[in-house]
Amino acid sequence: MSEITVTRRPNTADQVPALVSVIAPPALGALAPLLEPGLAALTAAATVCGSAAFAAHYVGRLPAGIVNATGIPDVLAAQRATLLGSSLLTSMAVVPSALLGPAYADALMVGFLDPASVSGIVSAAWWSVWGGLTYKLRPALAARKVRVPAPEPGAGPSNLPGPGGLYRIWADHISGEGGAHPGQHLVGVTDAGDLWEGIIEATQGKAVSVSAESVGSAYRVPAACVTFAPGAHPGEQYVTVRRTPPAELDPSTMEGMWARLVRPKVMPGTHLKDAQVDPATGGWVAWVVADDDVPALPVPDRKALVGALRSSMTLVDYQPHASDPRRGKIRIMDRNPLEDGVPFPGPQALEPSPGGYIAIGRGISGRVARLQLFDPVLGAQHVFIAGVTGSGKGGVVQIIALAAHLAGMAIIYADPKGSSNPDVADMAAYSATGPDSIQALRVGYALLQHRVSESERTGRKNFKATPDCPWVMVIVDETHMIADSSSPDSKEAVFILDKIAALGRSLGITLLIVNQAVNADKLGGSTALRTNVIQGGAMVMLRTDSAQSNLITVDGFEGIDPGAIPAAWSAEDEPLVWSDDIPIDDPARTFGLGYVGSPGEPVQMMRTWILESAAPYVRPGLITWPKDWPGWDDRHAVAETSLMPGDGDGPTGGGSGWGGDYSPPAGGGFTKAQPDAAGADAAVLAYMDTMLGLEVTKDDIRTLTGINEKTLSNALTVLVKSGAIERVRPGVYRKTL
Structure with a gap:
């Protein structure tokens, strides 16, 4: 087999330590006697310390941090034997010279001229070791010519495995005279069959400039098959050449697509x-x-x-x-495997995990889709379900409510529509539908007030559920129907929902909002309500308005367009020209298809269990109520008592103590003529009576009394000075017994 000659040049990082190892022993040995005594002693001590350090490095005892700090740990490792030998030769030459003077240095340096003497033998041995060390370092000292196998005659460029053929092509078309990049040689080639790798070395003082196009042309492969990686310095670069294109270049592969x-x-x-x-x-x-x-x-x-x-x-x-x-x-x-539906596997699938997670369906990955109802440490977790009519949100509500029911949670259900989910009403400890749905919220709010008071009285920091003090779920179906400003109960409803969303988590009360959208204007304008529910718990997004995606700030929902979820799994393409002769298909609906996100759970496409009715799984004996609230027996009276001043069903029967001038306008909501000072004082005091012992913000008082800012500030000042209420801190007030 014929061979070709190539030049291999050492890297500077290898060359400098090698030169120092070769020059230091004779140079310092000859100079030591010429130094002043103090400097000579210092030089001798330095060589001894250097020998000790290199000895420690040789046996692996030098700390890695010190070795890495040099910036050339790989070089120090490769030359550890020669560095130790050089340091010992230097110490042997310098230390005695510093102590014995020039006579010793002369004997060591030129004593080999008298081989019969003791000094001649020592000198010859010293120089022999130095010569062996220099010979061993020759690859790192200077460029050298090496012979490598040449390619077989007649072999084509793309069928030349092995370094010899690769070197030849490189020399002919890239590094040789007339090549694309003269003087930029290829060394250190390893051939793995489907690819080969090597090192490109440029002439000292120049940077590597070889292009992928040049290499691809030389070896007859696409330029995308050629990749580079930086070397130890600008004059060095690693090259990898694939003989077959990577997957991303093949349009038939997923990577290529x-x-x-x-x-x-x-x-x-x-x-x-x-x-x-x-x-x-x-x-x-x-x-x-x-x-x-x-x-x-x-x-x-x-x-x-x-x-x-x-x-x-x-x-x-x-x-x-x-x-x-x-x-x-x-x-x-x-x-899509979810197209066939995911039958409800049975009530055992709804059992909460120790962390309060329940499965509501199946994800596209085969993993169950879960959301968290409660956290044993953090408390209750809120849930927001968004989806238009027909998207399957009623099925999600039914599944979540059934899970809560079977887990022993107390359910309070408000259904402004009046017929959204009768099975959920059967599980509830208290339910109210249609125009009376505000009553369920009042019961939930009264329970919230009780638990706030108990938490303050007992100093309880974290909620711990017990049979007598259970987790509670407040479900508000079609929330927009009661929270929208067109509803006569909207102001009271939004106030209650805001409070449960803000305070319910630490008190064991989950708020489940069910709505067609997450727009604030569909929630009484309360962005705080939306944020507290979504950020403080789980989000189930079914098919709804595309604009909703911009309102969801939970990680994992970025870029999801709920408006792009089709109403049907499959349908014939719409024809270019319509004809009455074309049959109208009735494809299967995509109800229950969407995305769910919950703390600790990945957001993925999922479909809820298919459960036509939860009635067979409802257990009347398991229906739970909040036994910790002494007012439960009076819940119906509480439900009839409005929180809004001026309502005929209010705590004072709408007497003059509330101002007596609230009336529902034709467009819904409430309007109020501005009260005089005395009327404002009475309205504020009457409201504070309903919040006895609780801290109330000025904004809440203004929202529920309708008094303007200036009049309210004056009323609060008068009441604080008279001792009727107390100012806990700026903007926060409380009435005590």
């Missing part, structure tokens, strides 16, 4: 990793990973992502990683 269709515009700076068949769906699943120069994955627009993949909303699922911003999970399906 991503690189061609998604990466350019939808998710730039990303690539796929570990693409494989997904056993849960029969389609593909892969990690979406940020490129090295991208700190985090961009948030994709789900509709744009689906369009780029030439698919449909029900056949693509993107799931951000819960803790790693540089990773996400993508699934592409030919058919």
